[in-house]
Amino acid sequence: MSKKYLVNLKINNKTVSVEEGTTILDAAKKLNFKIPTLCNHPDLNVAGNCRVCLVEQKGGKALTASCATPVAEGMDISTNSAKVREARKHVIELLLSEHNADCTKCFKNGHCELQELASEYRVGDHVFLDLVHEEDKIPDISSPSIQKDDSKCIRCQRCVRTCSELQAVSALAVVHKGDHQRISTFLNKPLDDVVCTNCGQCINRCPTGALTERTYIDNVWDAINDPNIHTVVQTAPAVRIGLGEDLEISPGQRVTGKMVAALKAIGFNSVLDTDFTADLTIMEEGTELLTRLKKALLEKDDSVSLPMMTSCSPGWIKFQEHLFPSLLPNLSTCKSPQQMFGPLAKTYYAQKKGMKAENIVSVSVMPCTAKKFEAERPEMRASGYQDVDYVITTRELAMMIKQAGIEFTKLEDERYDSIMGESSGAAVIFGATGGVMEAALRTAYEIVTGQEVPFQNLNITPVRGMEGVRDAAIEIKGAKPEWSFLEGVTLKIAIAHGLANAKTLMQKVESGKADYHFIEIMGCPGGCLGGGGQPIPTSPEIREARAKAIYEEDGDMPIRKSHENPEIQAIYADFLGEPLSHKSHDLLHTHYKPRKRY
Amino acid sequence: METKNLKKVDIIFECEHCDPIKVLDRTVKRKADDIILDIIDSGLKGRGGAGFPTGLKWKFTKNESATPKYVICNADEGEPGTFKDREILDQVPEKVFAGMAICGHSIGAHEGFIYLRGEYNFLLKTLNEKIDKFNKHLKDIGVDFVIKIKSGSGAYICGEESALFESMEGKRGEPRNKPPYPTVSGYNYKPTVINNVETLVYTTMICDLGPEKFKSLGTSDSRGSKVFSVSGDTPIAGIYELELGMPLKTFVDEFGDGDTKAVQVGGASGHCIPRKLLEDTVIGFEGIPTGGSMMIFNSTRSMYNVLHDYLEFFTEESCGQCTPCRVGCQQLLKGIEAVKKGDKKPDYLEDMKKLAVNMKLSAKCGLGQSVANPFTTIVDNFREEIIY
Numbered sequence: 001m002s003k004k005y006l007v008n009l010k011i012n013n014k015t016v017s018v019e020e021g022t023t024i025l026d027a028a029k030k031l032n033f034k035i036p037t038l039c040n041h042p043d044l045n046v047a048g049n050c051r052v053c054l055v056e057q058k059g060g061k062a063l064t065a066s067c068a069t070p071v072a073e074g075m076d077i078s079t080n081s082a083k084v085r086e087a088r089k090h091v092i093e094l095l096l097s098e099h100n101a102d103c104t105k106c107f108k109n110g111h112c113e114l115q116e117l118a119s120e121y122r123v124g125d126h127v128f129l130d131l132v133h134e135e136d137k138i139p140d141i142s143s144p145s146i147q148k149d150d151s152k153c154i155r156c157q158r159c160v161r162t163c164s165e166l167q168a169v170s171a172l173a174v175v176h177k178g179d180h181q182r183i184s185t186f187l188n189k190p191l192d193d194v195v196c197t198n199c200g201q202c203i204n205r206c207p208t209g210a211l212t213e214r215t216y217i218d219n220v221w222d223a224i225n226d227p228n229i230h231t232v233v234q235t236a237p238a239v240r241i242g243l244g245e246d247l248e249i250s251p252g253q254r255v256t257g258k259m260v261a262a263l264k265a266i267g268f269n270s271v272l273d274t275d276f277t278a279d280l281t282i283m284e285e286g287t288e289l290l291t292r293l294k295k296a297l298l299e300k301d302d303s304v305s306l307p308m309m310t311s312c313s314p315g316w317i318k319f320q321e322h323l324f325p326s327l328l329p330n331l332s333t334c335k336s337p338q339q340m341f342g343p344l345a346k347t348y349y350a351q352k353k354g355m356k357a358e359n360i361v362s363v364s365v366m367p368c369t370a371k372k373f374e375a376e377r378p379e380m381r382a383s384g385y386q387d388v389d390y391v392i393t394t395r396e397l398a399m400m401i402k403q404a405g406i407e408f409t410k411l412e413d414e415r416y417d418s419i420m421g422e423s424s425g426a427a428v429i430f431g432a433t434g435g436v437m438e439a440a441l442r443t444a445y446e447i448v449t450g451q452e453v454p455f456q457n458l459n460i461t462p463v464r465g466m467e468g469v470r471d472a473a474i475e476i477k478g479a480k481p482e483w484s485f486l487e488g489v490t491l492k493i494a495i496a497h498g499l500a501n502a503k504t505l506m507q508k509v510e511s512g513k514a515d516y517h518f519i520e521i522m523g524c525p526g527g528c529l530g531g532g533g534q535p536i537p538t539s540p541e542i543r544e545a546r547a548k549a550i551y552e553e554d555g556d557m558p559i560r561k562s563h564e565n566p567e568i569q570a571i572y573a574d575f576l577g578e579p580l581s582h583k584s585h586d587l588l589h590t591h592y593k594p595r596k597r598y
Numbered sequence: 599m600e601t602k603n604l605k606k607v608d609i610i611f612e613c614e615h616c617d618p619i620k621v622l623d624r625t626v627k628r629k630a631d632d633i634i635l636d637i638i639d640s641g642l643k644g645r646g647g648a649g650f651p652t653g654l655k656w657k658f659t660k661n662e663s664a665t666p667k668y669v670i671c672n673a674d675e676g677e678p679g680t681f682k683d684r685e686i687l688d689q690v691p692e693k694v695f696a697g698m699a700i701c702g703h704s705i706g707a708h709e710g711f712i713y714l715r716g717e718y719n720f721l722l723k724t725l726n727e728k729i730d731k732f733n734k735h736l737k738d739i740g741v742d743f744v745i746k747i748k749s750g751s752g753a754y755i756c757g758e759e760s761a762l763f764e765s766m767e768g769k770r771g772e773p774r775n776k777p778p779y780p781t782v783s784g785y786n787y788k789p790t791v792i793n794n795v796e797t798l799v800y801t802t803m804i805c806d807l808g809p810e811k812f813k814s815l816g817t818s819d820s821r822g823s824k825v826f827s828v829s830g831d832t833p834i835a836g837i838y839e840l841e842l843g844m845p846l847k848t849f850v851d852e853f854g855d856g857d858t859k860a861v862q863v864g865g866a867s868g869h870c871i872p873r874k875l876l877e878d879t880v881i882g883f884e885g886i887p888t889g890g891s892m893m894i895f896n897s898t899r900s901m902y903n904v905l906h907d908y909l910e911f912f913t914e915e916s917c918g919q920c921t922p923c924r925v926g927c928q929q930l931l932k933g934i935e936a937v938k939k940g941d942k943k944p945d946y947l948e949d950m951k952k953l954a955v956n957m958k959l960s961a962k963c964g965l966g967q968s969v970a971n972p973f974t975t976i977v978d979n980f981r982e983e984i985i986y
Contacts (some may be wrong), residue, residue: 048775049919051960062967063959068775083959090956094925127949129932155918174770174918177753179928181918183928 007533022065024077025053033079035118036088038095038207039156040067042539043525050156051091052117054365056081056085063087067324089121097128099208100137100151107147108209111187111536112152117207131179143189143485144214144368144376145198145532149523151181153210159202159230166256166525168500169319183210186598193321193392195597198498199315200369200532201521212534216390217400217473223361223389224267231361232349233268234341234420235259237275238367238431238528239394245410245535245542246398252545254553257413263365272349273416274364275423277340278439281312281573282562284588285334285436286444289518290483298485305329307509307516310436312336312582313530314374315523317592319499324506325594330519336370337366337430339380342387343587348575349420349557361389365397367431386500392531422567423556425458432550433497433527434463434470437520439507440491441474441560448476448483458560461597464551466526467543469494469503473515492516498525600817601880602843604852607815607823610839611689611795612745618696619735621806622938625696626741630660632705637801640809641821644874646672646757646794646965647864647889652801655791657816658781659917660705662789669701669710669743670766670785670792674750674757675717678911681890682825683795685837687714687721690799695745697798700805701791702743710745716752748800758963759784759792761917772917773955777958796825817843824890830862831855831896846871846879849892857896860979865891867909869970870975871945872900901980905934908972916965923966925958930973936985946947947977 004019011028018027023046028035036516037139040049040365047067055066058076063084066077077085089368103109136150145288157174160183164170171194175184185194203211223229238527249255263271268336289308295301320327334340341364346357364371368391374380375388401408426442429435438460445453453460453474462472471494479487496505502521508514522528526543529550557567576583625633639651659667670693675683687694698710712729714721729745735745748766750756756765760774765787784790793801800822804812812822820842829835832853840849850858858871861888863879871879871886879885895904909931918924933950936942952969961967977984 046775047919048962049921051921051962054960061853062961065775065962071778085955087960090953091921091960094929095920097929098925127938128929128953131928131932155924157919174772177755178912178914178924179918180914181916181924279975371757465697 002429007069007071007073009073009077011077012079012091018408019229020070020377022071022522024055024064024071024075027071028066028079035066035079035121036166037067038113038117038154039158039203043159043166044161044207046160047157048249050095050154054084054087054091055079056084058232065385069243089123090247092117092121093123094129095154096123098131098530099154100132100149101180101456106152106209107212114205128349133233140191140532141214142192143196143198143213143373145372146191146196146200146203147214148191149183149210149212152208154208155181155183156207157183158205158207159183159211165298166498166500167197167199167201169197169494170197173290183581186428197315197318197322197523198370198373200443201524203369203532204534204536204538213393213396214372214398216372217396219390220363220392220400223363228359230359231268231273231363232270232345233263233363233365234272234274234277234338235263236338236367236431236528237395237428237550238531238534238546239365241431241529241546241553242367242394243398243533247344247396247401249409251542254549255556256409256440256553258411260416261411261414262406262408264405265411266400266404270417272345272420273294273423274337274341274343275430276420276565276567277337277344278427279565279568280340281334281507281551282426282439282443282576283338283568283572283579284584285310285332286440286447288332288334289440290444291594293486293517298490301446302419307519307520308332310521312369312436313523313528314368314431315370316499316502316521317426317492318595319502320506321592321595322597323503324510327506327510328394328592331592333591335380335588335590336374338366338388338391339374339590340588342380343382344374344571346383346385346387347587350570352419353412357383362387363390363392365390365394365563366391367394367528367534368524369532371533379590393403395533395535399536419567419570422565423563424562425557425560426562428553428557429550430470431528432547433522434465434495434520435527435550437463437493437495439562440518445474445476446561446563448480448486449478450480451478457555466540466547469496469505470500471495491518493518493520495520497527499524500521539547566595600846602769602817602841603887604844604848607839607841609823610686610693610733611780611824613690614804615862616693616803618690618692618802619891620741621802622696622699623739625700625805626739628944629759630706633704634660635807635822637830640804640812642797642800642804642812643883644794644819645796645800645889647677647887649883650972652698652793652797655781655793656704656822658702659789659791662782665706666709666765667707668788668790669705669707670762670790671698671710671711671712671795671798672757672759672762672792673718673795674715674762675718676754677793677889677891678908679827679862679893680830680889681827682837682890684721684807684859686795686799686825687725691728693799694731694800694860695729696793697793697802698745699736699741700799700801703741705789708747708890710743710746711766712745712747713756713766714747714749716750719749722749722954747951752838753917755917755965761963763790763824766878772919775962794889794927799937808820815841817882817884819884826888826892827890828853828892828894830894831858831899832894842882844880844881845877846886847876849881850876850894853892855896857900858894859897860895860901862891862893862895862910862972864888864905864971866911867965867971869886869971870979873978873986897942901983902934902938903978905976907985908930909934912965912969913919919963920956920966922961923969925971926953926961929953939984947984948980951977
């Protein structure tokens with residue numbers, strides 16, 4: 001790598017030295033000068049199109065977009081000259097003139113970057129004419145996951161860059177030009193009729209209310225308030241390490257006990273844990289992997305599809321259905337933990353509690369928007385009812401907590417209810433990229449060898465981290481007699497998170513250049529902890545902090561392996577029989593269908 | 599200020615004494631540095647309107663180490679009122695090709711593209727035939743350079759060089775952030791010389807006639823001659839090659855119909871010069887630069903309608919990516935409509951002028967930055983026509 005030179009420049013009369021290639025924006029940050037931005041985002045390539053971050057360069061004819069301009073030796077920059085302030089105010093006013101500024105009714109009220117700027121710059125008197133188009137005011141609510149309101153769009157193209165750069169989906173693109181320019185889908189089709197995976201990463205990066213989740217808060221309140229309904233709620237692993245961010249707690253703080261207390265205070269009849277079914281997923285998926293390996297390696301059955309791929313991430317599943325239909329047989333048939341929980345709540349749980357399924361409303365709290373879509377898939381009615389009735393995001397839960405008047409930070413920790421509330425550390429790490437792989441290895445290795453995985457404290461560090469695509473190999477030693485065909489076999493595994501990385505890996509698999517046995521894919525950057533339903537903002541640093549919290553939670557759990565969860569042992573003894581049993585297949589496994597690219 | 603009388607020149611279209619193929623054959627035997635030095639010495643500035651010194655552009659690109667390098671002929675002639683590149687490509691395409699090949703030889707590029715305005719596709723057939731012949735000649739004389747054509751799709755913005763690269767790469771035509779400039783990172787993010795059609799012809803002619811001959815024309819800031827597209831209220835609309843540096847008054851005396859109210863110099867994105875300022879306005883880089891468009895308006899024309907047309911054009915042709923241009927154009931258009939209708943008081947024009955100035959300061963590319971030119975000059979000089 002070539003050596004980076006230091007560049008000296010002046011910003012607001014203070015000198016600073018930064019590495020060449022640094023933007024003026026970042027150089028100013030170093031001096032604690034905040035320059036406002038809208039189109040800029042730490043996860044995305046530079047756009048330089050909103051023009052809010054303008055600065056004045058001495059000797060320059062025009063103003064300079066600080067996010068898009070690298071520093072140069074001897075630059076003399078002003079971030080707050082009269083010229084800059086006036087131009088910036090104009091830009092904000094122009095944005096507002098084409099923005100449906102019905103802020104009090106907006107889902108993003110109080111969390112909108114444009115609103116914040118408008119407030120900072122006090123753009124009260126309306127200089128400009130209203131340019132909002134009436135036809136844009138009708139939002140696209142076709143998708144069960146994502147709502148798109150063009151009248152609130154400021155064309156910063158963060159969503160477009162997210163969808164192409166991070167997710168390689170490009171469901172959203174810029175169309176037309178000038179006053180007709182919009183962010184649109186292919187042929188302006190409804191969101192539910194295009195290649196959109198419902199991952200919600202666009203929502204995480206939308207500075208305004210143009211892209212939000214479809215919200216089901218009111219439906220959930222109705223169920224809670226209905227005396228004839230028994231509400232059960234499940235919480236995904238990544239919610240407990242993200243929720244605090246929307247409730248005045250800094251990123252990377254675990255709030256499991258407070259979250260449980262809040263859900264009870266809100267009025268859910270039973271507060272249960274998706275982590276329980278994450279453990280169950282490991283039992284089913286681990287057994288499925290070993291079965292596939294047995295067929296392939298021992299019985300030489302070449303109809304078996306390897307590598308097997310995880311199926312917990314519904315955005316990833318839809319991506320695969322659209323883009324790599326030939327690899328659908330490689331997907332594990334296991335439902336995601338949410339969708340294993342759903343039918344069990346309305347069968348096993350109902351039976352144990354002496355209730356009728358029709359009287360149960362099953363709610364799940366997810367770091368994910370694709371889960372809303374997943375719950376509505378026609379395959380997800382194994383209980384005879386819609387298995388999961390409503391899915392709300394981490395953000396929606398935070399809203400409900402506020403609506404209920406709960407002072408979250410002052411809550412005393414409480415414990416999950418039983419049954420289906422017990423879990424292991426292996427389940428918690430489902431929330432981080434590599435976590436499912438690690439959890440599966442902890443159990444599968446032990447099934448095969450009777451020994452714990454050969455890593456200190458069960459921490460399989462080679463599969464951890466934020467590298468987009470990672471792979472590792474583990475040699476199996478000391479296989480039990482019934483698994484002797486695996487003795488000495490090197491298990492090859494790969495992990496990818498974010499769909500652009502998934503695409504890279506899938507292209508490798510499709511072209512036959514990958515000889516992995518098992519692949520974990522999470523649709524969102526960082527895994528579920530960076531999911532489309534998590535608190536906004538997101539950045540590499542925030543996701544790192546959340547991951548750290550997840551692994552701390554795992555480390556502190558008394559049980560670290562899925563097969564040691566006593567409730568898991570009980571459900572097999574009392575209800576399911578064994579992994580991959582007939583009942584398991586009926587309730588816990590599913591199938592996939594190819595979808596068109598266009 | 600140094601001025602020139604109106605003088606018609608015949609360099610661009612002249613064919614009797616100039617055989618571009620022979621110029622090419624001669625020039626590619628010369629050292630690259632010598633050629634570039636001649637172009638720098640001639641004082642030639644880009645004829646697309648922005649006026650960057652052509653020789654320096656070549657030199658910067660030559661000095662870049664990244665390869666491959668490209669030569670691009672910008673034939674996306676979209677500025678309203680400009681139609682000279684079409685005529686050049688129709689009449690003397692070999693002079694353009696020769697300029698491209700000489701540039702390729704000088705900077706070390708082996709591939710050149712003509713980005714042809716979509717509306718000029720009727721030229722494609724003959725151009726392609728001539729290019730095939732020219733490419734064959736290059737091969738015969740051992741010059742490793744090939745010219746190809748890429749067709750535009752009708753967006754005005756794709757005449758902006760970096761949007762043109764995006765379009766050539768198959769992407770949406772949106773201008774890029776600068777720096778980096780094309781000499782460092784152009785087509786396919788490689789060092790690229792992008793020159794206007796007319797500029798490339800002048801490079802051929804400078805190689806033919808020598809820099810001195812070119813320098814003898816024009817003024818110290820605006821060397822040489824320039825092809826003008828004359829339209830509007832003139833009895834003799836058409837294409838004329840004129841020496842740079844003449845006062846606009848001289849031009850109007852020659853081309854006007856005796857009732858000239860204003861001249862729009864440089865197309866819709868240029869400046870509107872009213873009768874009272876004709877005498878003091880020089881056509882050239884020291885005065886009002888132009889890509890060649892000269893639209894003459896007489897007293898029967900409503901300057902409100904003229905400005906309204908321009909603003910409608912920009913509102914539609916803004917690529918839409920940056921706020922000042924996308925929204926600003928709409929505000930200026932709706933703004934003058936509101937004043938005309940009486941929905942806004944006349945002093946709203948002052949707010950609009952401030953907006954135009956800020957668009958100049960804050961837009962991402964030349965399109966948004968230049969809307970202030972027609973807006974300010976028309977509103978300032980024909981305020982009553984806008985209001986009443």
